[in-house]
Structure formats: C-alpha cells, structure tokens
Amino acid sequence: MSNPFKSVPIRSYEITPKDVYFSRRDFIKAAGVVAGSVALASCAPNAGEPSEATVAAENPVTISGKTTDELGDPLNSFQDITNYNNYYEFTTDKEGVAPLSQGFTPKPWSVEVSGMVKKPKIYAFEDLLKNFTQEERIYRLRCVEAWSMVIPWTGFTLASLLNEVEPTSDAKYVRFETVMRPEEMKGQGSPFYPWPYQEGLRLDEAMNDLTLLATGLYGEDMPNQNGAPIRLVVPWKYGFKSIKSIVKIELTDKQPETLWNTTAPNEYGFYSNVNPAVDHPRWSQASERRIGELSRRATLPFNGYGDQVASLYEGMDLSVHY
Amino acid sequence: MNKPRFTPLQIAMHIYAWSVIIILLFKFFTNGFSANPIQDLERATGRHAITMLVLSLACTPLNTVFKWSEPLKRRRALGLYALFYATIHFIIYLDLDYGLAWNLIIPEVLQKPRLIVGFLALLLMIPLGITSFDIWKQRLGKNWKQLHKIIYWIAPLAVLHYVWSKKGNLLSLQGEVLKPALYGLAVIIFLILRLPAIRKAFASFSLRRRLPSEKQ
Numbered sequence: 001m002s003n004p005f006k007s008v009p010i011r012s013y014e015i016t017p018k019d020v021y022f023s024r025r026d027f028i029k030a031a032g033v034v035a036g037s038v039a040l041a042s043c044a045p046n047a048g049e050p051s052e053a054t055v056a057a058e059n060p061v062t063i064s065g066k067t068t069d070e071l072g073d074p075l076n077s078f079q080d081i082t083n084y085n086n087y088y089e090f091t092t093d094k095e096g097v098a099p100l101s102q103g104f105t106p107k108p109w110s111v112e113v114s115g116m117v118k119k120p121k122i123y124a125f126e127d128l129l130k131n132f133t134q135e136e137r138i139y140r141l142r143c144v145e146a147w148s149m150v151i152p153w154t155g156f157t158l159a160s161l162l163n164e165v166e167p168t169s170d171a172k173y174v175r176f177e178t179v180m181r182p183e184e185m186k187g188q189g190s191p192f193y194p195w196p197y198q199e200g201l202r203l204d205e206a207m208n209d210l211t212l213l214a215t216g217l218y219g220e221d222m223p224n225q226n227g228a229p230i231r232l233v234v235p236w237k238y239g240f241k242s243i244k245s246i247v248k249i250e251l252t253d254k255q256p257e258t259l260w261n262t263t264a265p266n267e268y269g270f271y272s273n274v275n276p277a278v279d280h281p282r283w284s285q286a287s288e289r290r291i292g293e294l295s296r297r298a299t300l301p302f303n304g305y306g307d308q309v310a311s312l313y314e315g316m317d318l319s320v321h322y
Numbered sequence: 323m324n325k326p327r328f329t330p331l332q333i334a335m336h337i338y339a340w341s342v343i344i345i346l347l348f349k350f351f352t353n354g355f356s357a358n359p360i361q362d363l364e365r366a367t368g369r370h371a372i373t374m375l376v377l378s379l380a381c382t383p384l385n386t387v388f389k390w391s392e393p394l395k396r397r398r399a400l401g402l403y404a405l406f407y408a409t410i411h412f413i414i415y416l417d418l419d420y421g422l423a424w425n426l427i428i429p430e431v432l433q434k435p436r437l438i439v440g441f442l443a444l445l446l447m448i449p450l451g452i453t454s455f456d457i458w459k460q461r462l463g464k465n466w467k468q469l470h471k472i473i474y475w476i477a478p479l480a481v482l483h484y485v486w487s488k489k490g491n492l493l494s495l496q497g498e499v500l501k502p503a504l505y506g507l508a509v510i511i512f513l514i515l516r517l518p519a520i521r522k523a524f525a526s527f528s529l530r531r532r533l534p535s536e537k538q
Binding site (some may be wrong): 023079080084092094095105127144145147178184192193194260262263264267282283286287292293294295296 | 329356357358360374418419420423426430434435436463486487489490491493497498499500519528
C-alpha cells in the first residue's frame, strides 16, 4: 500500500546527544564571555556600535549547527520566533506578548503528573532537565491562522516522562494545564476565555516520538513569550495544541476539554491535525505563509509528518474528527 | 470676517483618515512591522475601512440626537475613505497575500462566507463611491437617496466580515470578540437611530424643550 503522505522522518543523526548539547551550550557561553571582554576592552572608541556579544545573543545558532529543517527550508530567526507569539494569557496582540511576558517568573517551577498513573509525581523543573535526555528537534510550527515557522526546539519526549510514571491500562488520554497567574498574565483576566488554558492528546499521540516537552529553543532556555519554562510541541497539529507553561499533566480515560474546543466547538476539534483538505469553517487551510517569505506555500498533510503519524488515525474519517 | 477654509472637525477627520497610511509608511521605513507584515497591512487597512464606514453612519444620528449638523457635511468624505481603504485592503489580499494566484483565490472566496460578505460589501460600495459626486446627486434626484441606503446593508456585511475573521464565537461571547462586537453595536445603534419613529421622537422631544421657554 502506498502512503499518500510526504515522508519526513527524524533521522537518528539529527538528534543531538545530551553531552554534546551541554558542552555546546558551555562553549557558546564561553565564546560570549570572550567576545564580551574583547568588546569591553575596545568599548571606549566605539561605544555606540553593537558589541559582538550582543550580536551573538540576538542571533543564536542551533546546537546541532543546522540551519534548515529536514525538507531544506531555513530556520526562522530567533528574533522572529520570540517576537511574534500567540499567547493569549498575556495579550491577543502577537507583538505585545514579548514585552508583556518579561515580568513572568518561570522559576521555581514544578510539573504535577497525576491521574491514571502508577507513579504520580511532582517534578521540579531542574529534575526534568536532569533526568530526561534533552535533544534538539527542528520542527515546523503551523498556526491555525495559516502562518508557519521552522523552530529549533530543545527538550525531551513526552513518552520518556510518561514511561517513568507508568500510565495504567485505563488511561486513554493526557490532559495538560497551563499555570494560572492572572497577576502576571493580564490576559487571564479576560472574561471571553475559559481559563486556565487546557489541552489534550490521545495517549498514543502523546507517546509518539515526535511529541516533545520543550524547555528551550536555539539552545537557550525557553523565552517567557514562547511558554517558559516548559511547553508541549506537537508538530503535526495546529499550534494551539502545543500548550505553554505547563503545570499539570493528567492521565485520564475521558477525552479532555480543550480551551479552543470549549470556546468555539464547531471550529476547533479535539484532534486539530494540520490538514489542507479540511478547512476551518471560515478560513482555508490549503496554503500558508512561512514567516519571512512573501509568497504562500501549500500546506502539507500532517504538516509534513505523515510518515510518522498518519497510522495513528487509520480508519478514522478526518473530516469528522477534525 | 472671512470664514476659515477648513473647520476643526474637517481637519481632524482628514488627519485621522490618513493616519493609518502614515503609520504604515513609518513602520515600513523603520522596520516596525511584525514578522508577518502582510497580515499587519491587511488588518490595519481592513479595520480602518470599517472605522471610516461606521463613522460615516454616525453623522446622521449626531444631527438627529444633538442637532449637530456639521458631520452631515463630512459624511461623503468618510464614505469615500471607507471605499479607499477597503480597495487597498482587497488589493493587498489579492496581490501581496495571494500573489494573484486565482486558483487559490477563487475557490476560497466562493467557499468562505467571510470572504463572500467582505467582497459583497466592497462591490456594493463601488456604485456609491461613483455616484457620490454632486453631478450624480442632481442627475439621480430622488433615486440617489434610495441608492445610498444600500449603506445600511454594507455596514452589517463589513462587520460580519470582521467578526468572522477573528477566532471566537460572537453569539456565545467567547474568544476574540470584543472589538468586532463594539463595531457591531455601533452599527446597530446608528441604524436604530435612523428608524422614522425614533427620529420623530427626537424631533418632538427637542420641539417640546423649546416650547415652554417660548410660552413664558
């Protein structure tokens, strides 16, 4: 049987081992210090010019050194990724999120994993970093608003966390919840949304190797505006499924409610897989604009990850389960 | 004494009408757009077109309720600005956004109610723009007024286009609905204030206010 979906495997060599990852992070820091001291030594004559250190901080490079995704499309810049954000807990203005999120305190942080698991546990964020293999993954992010980016995340697979807490045989779904802090997140004062943000995945989707709990991007800690300190990344689904600033992960036997499904049930289904053939009732999903490009490009089924995930939905009518 | 050539209201209106283009040009030259500049342009021009349209609808009620007649003289310019921005908005959508890819545009416009109502609103504005000149007003006589009542259909269509381009559900007041709801509310109020019964009520109210003082 031929597979109608475009092949986009994550090859093993694309996954950066933890020791390389951390040594590279140290190298970047050391390079920054050297560049900074050079800049300091020479700062008097050209104080107005940007130093090398600030340039390095503004244009960080990936841990792997890669500059494209596996389809050959270039990564979006750190600048774009961190200044064009949908994060309604702060504001609905995509450019407003970065400034408004600067007062958010991502540390200390803990994530409670509970529900239908044999070993429920509250993880301190530091332990999540230490106990689970951190990898760099370059993923496309496709927003339901028909724009997309290529982002180098760092993080660990959700599967590795779930394997440790051991879901019971009753568990069918995973429910995620964002932190509720109306004093730091002004958007949570809006009466138009059922806060806190919640999302959900079927257990087999959650266990898929693509599903990532991301703790950083471009080798740096997760910026506040991108969902610090830890967020979900499900690259074959529309961006709103990738819930930010997670405090709770709960295994359950019922399909979880999700914020957007509650807000507009006929528009945002539980699955929300990227699918050019199934339009949002008011918007076409057939094409998208890659941020940084002027012309539109065709949207790929499952955002180009069909080889790894199409089998999850075998026998399902995806125009019903959108 | 000579009358000033421009009234303060007139000056304010023109400055406000052009402000969006000035701001967009400023952003263009200072790299002030977001990472998605085409969407920025679409949103700014679309919203300003609806703002101008709603303001043009406000002129008659301002006269009915407050007996302030100057806005009536600004109505035509506001309507033309609305058409101007709606046209720019449409060209940005066709050309900058979709690169005139008709194979993408036509099916989308035919399928999506949001685009149908937006396109319809623009189409209906064109004859109003063309016949806005005095010569057409004279030529059409009574029909001119009838023709220009189409604006009562255009405004709700434009607001619907706005509502449907946001994430959310206006009926359950969930999602990104605040701004479109305010525009919709303004249109509803301005249309209600045009109902003959309401107009008469305001007219007799102001008449009664005047009468007691005349009796004394």
